Every structure is written in structure tokens, then in C-alpha cells.
Amino acid sequence: MPEEQVRCSVPAATVENAEQAPVQPEEVKKEVRRMGVTVAMKAPDFTAPAFYKGKFTTVKLSDHLGKWVVLCFYPGDFTFV
Amino acid sequence: MSAVADRFQEFQDLGVDVISMSVDSQFVHKVWNDVELSKMVEGGVPFPMASDGGGAIGKVYGVYNEAGGVDFRGRFIIDPDGVIQGMEILTPPVGRNVDETIRQIKAFQHVRKTQGKEVTPSGWTPGGKVLHPGEDLVGNVWKEWNPKDAYRK
Numbered sequence: 001m002p003e004e005q006v007r008c009s010v011p012a013a014t015v016e017n018a019e020q021a022p023v024q025p026e027e028v029k030k031e032v033r034r035m036g037v038t039v040a041m042k043a044p045d046f047t048a049p050a051f052y053k054g055k056f057t058t059v060k061l062s063d064h065l066g067k068w069v070v071l072c073f074y075p076g077d078f079t080f081v
Numbered sequence: 082m083s084a085v086a087d088r089f090q091e092f093q094d095l096g097v098d099v100i101s102m103s104v105d106s107q108f109v110h111k112v113w114n115d116v117e118l119s120k121m122v123e124g125g126v127p128f129p130m131a132s133d134g135g136g137a138i139g140k141v142y143g144v145y146n147e148a149g150g151v152d153f154r155g156r157f158i159i160d161p162d163g164v165i166q167g168m169e170i171l172t173p174p175v176g177r178n179v180d181e182t183i184r185q186i187k188a189f190q191h192v193r194k195t196q197g198k199e200v201t202p203s204g205w206t207p208g209g210k211v212l213h214p215g216e217d218l219v220g221n222v223w224k225e226w227n228p229k230d231a232y233r234k
Contacts (some may be wrong), residue, residue, distance in 0.1 A: 036143015039168055043159045044141045048102065051110035052129040059100055059129045062163065068097040068186060069159040073133070073144045073152040074082055075173040077105040077113035081154075 043071070082130075083121040088179050089128060095186055099128040104139070104151055107132045144170055158186055160193065204231030 037044060043061060050059040061069065082101055085092075092099050105113070110130035119125035131138075133152055139145030144155035156177055158167035166189045171177065188201040191211070199211040210230050212218060218225065 035140055037141065037157075037165055037168075039165050041165055043157060043163050043165050044138075045163075046138045046141075048131040048133060048138060049107045050100075050129040050131040051107040051114065053127075054125075056107050056111075057129065059131045061100070061159075064098050064100075064159075065163050066161050068095065068161060068190070069157075070085075070092065070097055070099050070182060070186070071142075071155075071157040071159060072082070072085055072099065072101045072177070073139060073142070073155040074101065074103050075149070075151040075154060076103050077109050078117070079173065081174060081176040 043069075082126065083118050084176065084179050085182075086118065086122040086126045086128070088183065091183055092186075095183070095190065097186055100131055101126070101128065102131045102133050102138060102152060104133050104136055106134060156182060158182070158189060160189065202226050202231065203228070206232075 045060070045062045047058055047060045050057050052059075061071070085099060085101070089099065103110075107130070110132065114125045114130065133139050136145040136150065136152060139152035139155075142155060142157065144153045145151075146153055151173075154171040154173060154175075154177065156167075156169045157165050160166050167185050169177070184206055187207055188205050191205075191207070192200055195211075198213060200214055201209070201211055205211070210226055212222065212225055
């Protein structure tokens, strides 16, 4: 088994002979919208389990209304950067 | 994440709450904090480390990477009304610049405080030259501001 080079991102597993996704007709493709937000949009609210000050708790974004929030996603715990 | 944690006091002083988020469980967050991050940041991570298991939150924010099953390095500045004012998304190998995040927060806070009467040109930092949008400024920015003023206090 070849040794995997250790990188910053979590390596993705692949499935052999995975069924190909059906190719969609052109008209349908146009309807597909990229998910995601952009600036000047309301930040989608969420509730998520969290670790905070030694305890397990939940975080709800809308609990922070009235304050500025920096929300930082990152690829994974124990990654390098 | 430790770089953000290290500057937490500055975020607090600006009235900013910080939330970190990855697809790891809150249990893994605990172990990462306890065995590693607490050695880099005194007292450990001082803000909630949230879990986005399955990537549902990353998907709506447009940072989820299906192939890797992880959330890309997305950073969102959200104002007190819950509106996204700034965002940045990086691929995994390059880390954020926390200085720039703090600079942007200060600029957005300045604009909000002046209700948009003052806007902040490129590289603005507190005390730097601001611009006053209006009909008099159209075509006259060159009289008020020079690119050499960017990044200058």
C-alpha cells in the first residue's frame, strides 16, 4: 500500500466503479443554483452542538443578534494550518 | 484556529463574538483543544467550537466541499442585524490573516457608526482618510484620496 503524503486537507475516500451521476439536459442545468450565501444577505441561522469552556453546549447564531460575529469554518481538527 | 484564539481579546474589545466550525464532532473539538490548542493558546480556545457534522451548515454557507467531506476555510463577518458584511473562502493549505479580519471589522464598524456617511477606502485603518459619498465626490475622488494613502495611517 503506497504511503499517502500528509497534506492539510482531510483526504477524501473514493468508491471504485461508483455509478456516474446522470447527465442532465441543458435546460435543467440552468435551473440548478449554486448553494451559498453572499455579502449583504442575511446570515442563515443555525443551531450546532459545540465545545465551549470545557463543556458541551449548543450554539445558535441568532442568539448573537445585536453583536458582531466572526464565523470561521475550517477543514478539520488536527489539520496543520 | 489557534491564530484566531490568540487574538480573542481584540475581538472581544471590538464587541465581536467568535464561532469556529468544522465537520468534526464537539467531542473531537474537546480533544483537539485539550491536547494541542491549549498548548498554543493559554487557557485553550476561548470561543465556542461548533460542530457541522454532515456539513449542513457549510452547504448553506457555500463552503462545504463534497469531495473531501469538509468545510473549506470560510470566514464571515456578520453585523448586529445578522447581515453578512464580509466573507472570504480559502482552500485548506493557506491560513487566514487575522489582522485583515480585524481591520475589516473596524472598517465595517466605522461605516455603521456613521450610518454610511463615511466610507473607508482601500487599506483603511482607524484614523485613516475616509470618504464622504455624495454628488460632490463624483469624479473628484482624486482630490481627496490617492492610492499612496492606502495602508497609511
